[in-house]
Amino acid sequence: MVDVVVIGTGIMGACVARELSRYNLNVVVLDKENDVSNGTSKANSAIIHAGYDAANGTLMAKYNVLGNAMFEDLCKEIEAPFKRVGSYVLAFTEEERPHLELLYDRGVKNGVPGLEILEGAEVLKREPNLNPNIVAALYAPTAGIVGPWEFVIKMLENAVENGVEVRLNQKVVDIQKVDGGYKVVTDKEEILTKTVINAAGVHADEINDMVSKKHFNIIPRKGEYFLLDKVQGTLVNSVIFQCPSKMGKGILVSCTVHGNLIAGPTATDVESKDDVGNTISEMDMIRREALRSVPSVNFRDNIRNFAGLRAEGDTGDFIIGEAEDAEGFFNIAGTKSPGLTSAPAIGVDVAKMVVEKLGNPTKKAEFKKNRHQIHFMDLTPEEKAEVIAKDPRYGRIICRCESITEGEIVDVIHRTLGARTVDGVKKRCRPGMGRCQGGFCGPRVQEILARELGKNLDEIVLDKTGAYILTGETKK
Structure with a gap:
């Protein structure tokens, strides 16, 4: 019997697995795909959010700010690309200014450092290619950009270097309660384990329901994107948002860590958890809205369209921790944006919960670093x-x-x-x-x-x- 089975090799599974690899534990990570980071973690905005969006007192607010503070040092440690470039939320009219003030107040209460509301003229000095008609913007200096799939790969690589086992092409089809833990049944084998961590992304509700009667639903919310060539990559030096809506943070325009320009995402609830196709109507909407923020974007330099699915939970917040009716079964679910930003902090906390459940095993005397990768x-x-x-x-x-x-x-x-x-x-x-x-x-x-x-x-x-x-x- 192993100590821990982690289901999912996205950013949540990667962060908790790496943290658990610090302890003298037998940890197995499963994924139905043939490579790690093949789901939402490879198809997102790659933004490390500052933390002013989430409502005060929520897990989203807590873990966003904590995770943001961890990213820079963590990326240096594992050699993943990261830049702290700051972000702006634009107000195009005076009627939108109160929303900037609302976000500012919320961010201060959440503990976001350095927030400012800047007048349009000051913003244009810093980002001269923005819409000249903007009246003001909320500036958050702690926002950043990251290489999300590189981050996941390096985190899991480091976990494996420290003893974690990753088994791919293994779809979990059932989980059964047994004496002392669980039997995790995949389409390839059965694994006996003392604890289970459910980090299955848009499929987390299905995994939860194999064990717990405390049901929640994950709604797949599709976001579509443009990725533009590097000739467009210097149009902005930071992350440019518009005032958000109830469906999300709106269409952003951002530089990327590799020098491209990204525009998106849309926010459309879809039925299929495999629906990552692009649509003409959504692409047209991204183009139209992105040009409101940065009128000089040349979409003829588009080199790739893609889409990803956000795990939109029906609880209104992240679902983190041990299931009430299933001892030793831990959920990391409903981790829509700011899930990417929050993942390192969530990984630390869930690992602590699991370690405590397993009787506080000792830490390893040596924690290995990744072998250096030449660029x-x-x-x-x-x-x-x-x-x-x-x-x-x-x-x-x-x-x-x-x-x-x-x-x-x-x-x-x-x-x-x-x-x-x-x-x-x-x-x-x-x-x-x-x-x-x-x-x-x-x-x-x-x-x-x-x-x-x-x-x-x-x-x-x-x-x-x-x-x-x-x-x-x-x-x-």
Whole structure:
């Protein structure tokens, strides 16, 4: 019997698993996908929110502010990309100014540092490409941007380095109460465990209902996005919001940690928890609303549209902690925005709850760091020459858009939790993230994966199991 089974390899599962890896525990993390961070954690705004949106006294308010304060040091520790760029909420008319004041007051009560309401002229000095007609904005200096899938991968990689086991392609189909804990039944095996942590994202209600009669519902709320080329990436230097509505924080325009520009998301409740398609009507709405904030955005430089699902719980707040009627079963559910920001703090708290339930096992004498990952284009000329001398593959550019070398691709294939798919490589070191979206480098990445894994080319998939790229030879 293991000590803990964590269900889900998104940001919540990653944060709690890494925190548990500090203790002398047997921890297994399960996911139905063939790679980690294949759900909401790879399809979101990548914003670290300051913390003025959530109502005072809620778990969302508490964990947003705590998580925000943890991100910078944590990202340095695990080598994940992060920038603290600040955010602005724009008021386009005097009628919207009271809403800025409401957010300001709420943020102060939530403990958000450095908030200011600035007049339009001051905002335009800082962000000259904004709509010249804005009258005021709420400025939050602690807001930031992050590489969300890199963060999840590095957190889980670090957890595995410290003894956690990740088992992929395992869909949980049942959980049964047994003496001393639970039997977690997947489509591959049965695992006996003392405790269970439900971090299943939009499927968290289904997992909860396998064990607890205290039901809650998760509504999948779809958000669609534009991702623009780096030629648009300097239009703004921070995160630009509009006054929010009851459905969300409105359409944002933001720089990204890798130098692109992102615009979105929409907020549409959908029936299917697999619905991540884009729609013309929603794309048109994003374009229209984004141009209200930044009129000079050129959407002809769009390189990618995508959509993600927010786990919108029906309780009005995060659902965190042990289920009332299921001892040893812990939920991390309903973690819509600001879930990304809140995740490190939630991970710490839930890990404490589980450790206490397990009788306070000792911490490990040594906590290992991740092996350093080389990002070739960030090196000095001298460092590049040194790296190439040790491994000539770092001298061969595979992705010209992002300047990613063969050495970097080989490294992420052979790292802990290494890539097994074309998109798995893409998430870990960015070939295919540029203007051509893998049009040139995709086949080479596929060839390198096949070579390094000892597989045939037609065995290498794009992302999910069954997402084939090649079906066979056309000529013998």
